[in-house]
Amino acid sequence: MSNRSVVPGPLGGEMGRDLGGPRVVEPVKRVRARDAVLGVLEGFRAGQRRRGRRLIGRHGGQGIAVRLFAVFGVVLASLAPGLTLSPAGAAESDPVRFTVAYLNEVDSFNPFLGIEAESFEMWALMYDSLTGYTMADMAPEPSLATGWETSEDGLTWTYTLRDDVTWSDGEQFTSEDVSYTYGRILDGGPERTTWGSYLKGVTDVATPDDTTVVLTFDKVSSSMPLLPIPIIPEHVWSSISEDEVKSFGNEPTDGQPVVGSGAFRLVEGTAGGSTYRFEVNPDYWEGVPHIDEIVFRVYKSEDPAIQALIKGEVDFVEGISALQVKALQGRDGIEATNGDSPGFDEISFNAGSIDTKTGEPIGDPNPAVLDPAFRYALNFALDRDQIIDVAYQGAGQTGSTIIPPAYAGYRWEPPAEDAPTFDLEKAAQLLDEAGYTVGDDGFRTLPNGDPIGALRLYARTDSQTSLDVMEFFQEWLAQLDIDSEVRAFESNNLTKIILDGNFDAFEWGWYVEPDPTSMLSYMTCDQLGGWSDSWYCNEDYDALFDQQQSEVDLAAREAQVQQMQEMLYYDAPYLVTAYSSVGEAWRSDRFACLQQQPDPGGVYLIQYGVHNYVNMRPVAEADECAGDSGLTQAASESGDDGGITTGFLVGGGVVLLVLLGAGGVVAMRRRGTVGNRE
């Protein structure tokens, strides 16, 4: 039930976060910039001083005149189009444009193909779905569907649709579009890969009339009524065959926007491209948004994106590091936060790698990590506060179980006496009790008296955080008289090592969806050799997993999910180290009315749904923000809209001046003879 990309994957946000490129130091810039300018000026003065002498030369005067004339011609020619650009003052008719800097590309505008979180954001702007997510806690809320009801047995769900929605090409949106979309997904192929999990158990999609959709299930599905599947227009997609869809880009052609139902229309952009532009849907059923245009620009490194925000070229930067957030905080007109993102990072152990066909053990895990008692004891050998402070630069929260605090309903909190505190004495005592006592050589031994040897702690090369955490862990293990070694692997290599079972422990993380089924499934026996990376397998856990998947009563399901977390906590295949966060910064002197999700403490963009794009306003209208709670009120001060035009003019001028200077030097040199040099 994944609605978004996974943060810690090789392509996920983790890389962005840990891409610790060296920062430019302020004083260096200043000195160099001044020197460069002085140098140019010096060169100019020198050139002028010598001009008199050169004019004496044969043909010299004519050459210079021609050259100067040509140069001025070029200057004029290049300035002319710049001047015809909108002058800086004419703000009246200028569209309100909200520019977002992403650090990662959209991988597909086709809602059946993409994987990146950025792509999900694009689809949500282009297409609405039957249900959306609330801002407060990501619970299902009406969207294209105004309401829904279910039968007693939970096997029939009836959704009532809005009747005032039109596609951007003027066609009416009806229940046929819904049944067409769901039909494509149920038919299999790429469509099912992305969205099939939401329709698990659906046997029939009926449309008694234009505004009613009836779903029939053969088994109760606990994820209902959540249906965040983007509804596509049948009249457009019916011409795209099953085979064509796997390479169908769904991009604007011939300047025509992609036909959709969402608050904005994609008018410019290609998969993997660097700019995506959306125009507002003037007929949007929820009310016309207060901005006219959204532009997404992909920056491939963090520093330039931050510079663009400071300069005002972009209004929002998504997915920056905690260090950058700290540096931006306190700047006038910029708001920078680390928003809680519903994901966790963990130290995972090898809980028993086996060949899934024969059931025989594979790989070479240390016997100690196969023992739940040993693993659980180490839960108290982690100073999570220090991990957050140092490895996460203070952003994020200390971790305990696999459901983050954002999902309060499903989350299980360890009882106070077992809470994951940093308590080496307790850890030592638990190890002693489990038979891992200190031997003659000063190191702990296995219960049978054999040495434990060095535990292999594996980190990922693309994440400095991962390496830092493992190095801390090594230190604390040493204090418990357990030897260990840290090695970092490239993610692809580590994946292979994990699947081969050749490890004791590694550091990685997961993103957790509002519906917990996906995350919970990764710890089931079914996923051994699949997505399970701890090789954890527990029949009682699996039984609960099946139960919660078809539990209609939410309270009962929450209790089951909590019980599953409890099992995992004491069996400890994972030691959850931290709940991650995403750094965001934006120009609060230009835009207002942005709200976090979950509210408070969450993220502003790449949320579930696109509420902020619809509700945000230019700062001049800040007092009209809907509602009060959590909406950010911003200081009033308007941005510098003329920046680009002015920059263009002055920038072009500078280039020409440099060319002119260079030309002058060349001309001067050419005329010289041996005598001039010697």
Added chain:
Amino acid sequence: MTIGAVTEAPVSVDQPRTRRRSYGRYALGKSVGALGSLGFVLVVNFFLFRILPGDPGRNLGRGRMDSAEDLAAFNEAYGLDQALPQQFLTFVRGTLSGDLGTSLRYRVPVSDLLVDRMWPTLLLVGTATLLATLIGVWIGVIGAWNRGGRFDRFSTGGSLTLYSMPEWWLGLLLIATLAVGIGPIPGLFPTGGLSSPGVDATSLMGTFDVAWHLALPVTTLTLAYVADYSLIMRSSLLDEIGEDYLTTARAKGLRDVQVRNRHAVRNALLPTTTLVALNIGFVVTGAITVETVFSIPGLGLLSTEALEVPDYPVLQGAFLVASAAVIVANLAANLVYGVLDPRVRA
């Protein structure tokens, strides 16, 4: 097919040949060799990337394709479930008929992707190479002609400094100063990207807009490349400076500039020509660091990102284009050499 190989052409003194025929044979030999290299590259590309660790399905599907069936469906849809020889056949057949396959990450035809990404790279690296050649040759000539002078010391030191400076760092400096503005300098250039949103790239305004966006990245690359050319030009011109024919030229009463440009430089240009020919081939491979810092969607970025997946069709396509460019540039250089200097055909 390197430039060096041209001197190893078989010598056959026995057969008397006309000049034209021998050039035809020479050209044919070189072309066949180039085709062979291309075929070799084709095979190596396919297997090279499959030796790398990494399973595209697992990398792309983490948290998305939750069940084994989903993964299997993905692999089947993109032909990853077939045996390697079968995949190779499909690849060769596709490539020969001009179909480079579908990108696993972006799910669009690789050829579309390559075309989209090629022109930013060509503009960026091509312009920078051209500028660096012109400026470098000029600096080298002036420096060598005034060896030990102020200009020479300054330019040699300067270009070496720029040469050893990491490109991304130079790029960041330029962004911090000229794009954002610092102290009295206003922010003149954009911080990244290739064009302003909403500007038609084919219009005159669009052309200026692209030029404006490319000013800083091209400057960065040019500064980084200049030393390549200036140092080679400088040293080869220095070799010529003591020659008798220059003294003769001076004795004829020629201007210093004429002695330099018409006599000395002409003879010293050959090594630089070789370098230019070689570098032209590398234009399409892109400039990864500069593309990253300035967020220019070029081929360099495309191929580095494809490595993470690994996106086999994109990697194969990008490497094929890059190798083909180098091979063709070399072939062209060989063919031109054959005309310029008949001795290499012997």
